[in-house]
Amino acid sequence: MLTRDDARVISRAMLTISNITVRLGGKVILDRASASLPNRSRAGLIGRNGAGKSTLMKAIAGTLDPDDGSVEMPRDMRMGYVAQEAPGGIDTPFDRVLAADTERASLMAEAESTGDSHRIGEIHERLNTIEAHSAPARASRILAGLGFDEEAQHQPLDSFSGGWRMRVALAELLFSGPELMLLDEPSNHLDLEATIWLESFLKNYRGTLVVISHERDLLNNVVDHILHLEGGKVTLYPGGYDAFERQRAERLAQVESMRVKQERQRAHLQAFVDRWRYKAHTATQAQSRIKALERMEPIAAAMEDSSLSFHFPNPAELRPPLIVLDNTAVGYVEDKPVLKNLNLRLDPDDRIAFLGRNGNGKTTLARLLAGKLETMAGSMAASGKLRVGYFAQHQVEDLYADDTPLQHMSRLMPDAKPGAVRAQLGRFGFSGEKAILEVRHLSGGERARLALALITRDAPHLLILDEPTNHLDVDAREALVQALNEYSGAVIIVSHDRHLLELTADRLVLIDGGSATNFTGTLDDYRNLILGRGGSNDNNKDGAKSGPKVSRKEERRLAAAAREKTQSLRKAVKSAEQEVEKLSEQRSDFDRALFDPKNYDGPLSKMTSSELMKKRGEVEKALEKAEARWLKANEALESAGANAA
Secondary structure, three states: OOOHHHHHOOOOOOEEEEEEEEEEOOEEEEEEEEEEEOOOOEEEEEOOOOOOHHHHHHHHHOOOOOOEEEEEOOOOOOEEEOOOOOOOOOOOHHHHHHHOOHHHHHHHHHHHHOOOHHHHHHHHHHHHHOOHHHHHHHHHHHHHHOOOOOOHHHOOHHHOOHHHHHHHHHHHHHHHOOOEEEEEOHHHHOOHHHHHHHHHHHHOOOOEEEEEOOOHHHHHHOOOEEEEEEOOEEEEEEOOHHHHHHHHHHHHHHHHHHHHHHHHHHHHHHHHHHHHOOOHHHHHHHHHHHHHHHHOOOOOOOOOOOOOOOOOOOOOOOOOOOEEEEEEEEEEEOOEEEEEEEEEEEOOOOEEEEEOOOOOOHHHHHHHHOOOOOOOEEEEEEOOOOOEEEEOOHHHHOOOOOOOHHHHHHHHOOOOOHHHHHHHHHOOOOOHHHHHOOHHHOOHHHHHHHHHHHHOOOOOOEEEEEOOOOOOOHHHHHHHHHHHHHOOOEEEEEOOOHHHHHHHOOEEEEEEOOEEEEEOOOHHHHHHHHOOOOOOOOOOOOOOOOOOOOOHHHHHHHHHHHHHHOHHHHHHHHHHHHHHHHHHHHHHHHHHHHHOHHHOOOOOOOOOHHHHHHHHHHHHHHHHHHHHHHHHHHHHHHHHHHHHO
């Protein structure tokens, strides 16, 4: 839903990146990169690991000065960027988030200190204008969406881990409602539930957004432009990630076609030169062709990265079941189990996704199944021949920086022949020189691939992957999806990447309330449950106290009455939302025709630039009016829902 902060940023913001060059350690990271983001666009900044995405983000944020070029934006535009340092101290998350609205905090402090009654009146008028009275509720909603229950919101920051404190930094930024929001992989410290909430929040954010992300769902559902960084250059594509892939495939096909055509032209010119350069009567023509060859800039072939690969060795078959838990309890402190009454059967063809908020026990259950924890009560029966490959987040950091992939693998395969060791490394893209490159020189994605190579060296019957995508870019995640679908063993995944779960898991297990139960719906159903859009679940505790229980029949009657009461409002919201989407698509068409005319061949291609700008302005005005109607309808619907409650 559009909020007061969204309405405040609707009318302006443009970002222009002009010929930025950045060198780090003598290496060119950005090479005259240029792009211009349309007003209020939401851009996903993507590229392979190490391409320079964070460097470009820092240049936009002003925390890094480029060697050449500039970033231009309105002088008085409010920009928000999450700092790399996690906040700490005795302040609570709630206090830190409230303080992020600096205008509100400043006005309230002045109101307490001033004795000027006229000034106090002005302050309270301004506080009413910016809806300061609703700030505590908004701060609490944002923190709850990012996983902080009521009690956690009022604990000292120093009592949280670094990952949770980074969530507070993200909450501060979201609450401040800047006109330009810069997010660098915001879901890295989030679980699936918080990622779902963040995607919903950003989808309704109406300012200018630049987000570095490898989450395919976020890039499809939130952004309307893709900034693709490759070879130090940046290219702007209209649409989400799927649209980018289609457009880029078309562009690469065009590049390859041009390269083949140029090679034919080169061969033709070279043949003339070879034949006639030493003949007196044709020497001049030959020299002109030699100059043409020298001036001809070679077009590089569009090549795929052959090192980007995953291939899990398939295990020998085992009879089902692989593992059976019977009223099992597990934990870390004696007599204080994290999970109990676990009843779970795992078969060789199972593909399971563990759902549940961080701290509910997903990793604990994964470690139990991997044989890293003992049972406290009940039993766990496993096949005697079972081999388990367990990937945990810490394994990437635990690699020896001075050793090579070959040394790591050789230690774990002491009896294997050198060819077998190299073959296992080759399955994950570590062939040739890559196998003898020190780990310190590998990217985060390459280290994750090495960790996966190490845990699958003995062809495990069960793969347990706990957040395997944190260091992987979009292309690497697609390679992982393909590898998992080709793997014949059982798979358990804990991940905040919904795209990965949708394509690999066919069974959902919800860890909540101190136990684990099968979730009978789909991931879309789970998403709706998290966002409070339907359904209820006894295990889904969000910090609110439960009211008196009513019968299912009474629940259905009350729900029907509420739907009937808000039906006209929901229709108005739906109508306004459809109009916003239609006008947004029209604006994207105009943007593509204006910013990428060489590759645009749609119905607007016959219009001049001035005509396109004029028509785009008309669409922009219509979109602003539609968004205002959307905001008004949403507020009316929310108010009706609150009154009904």
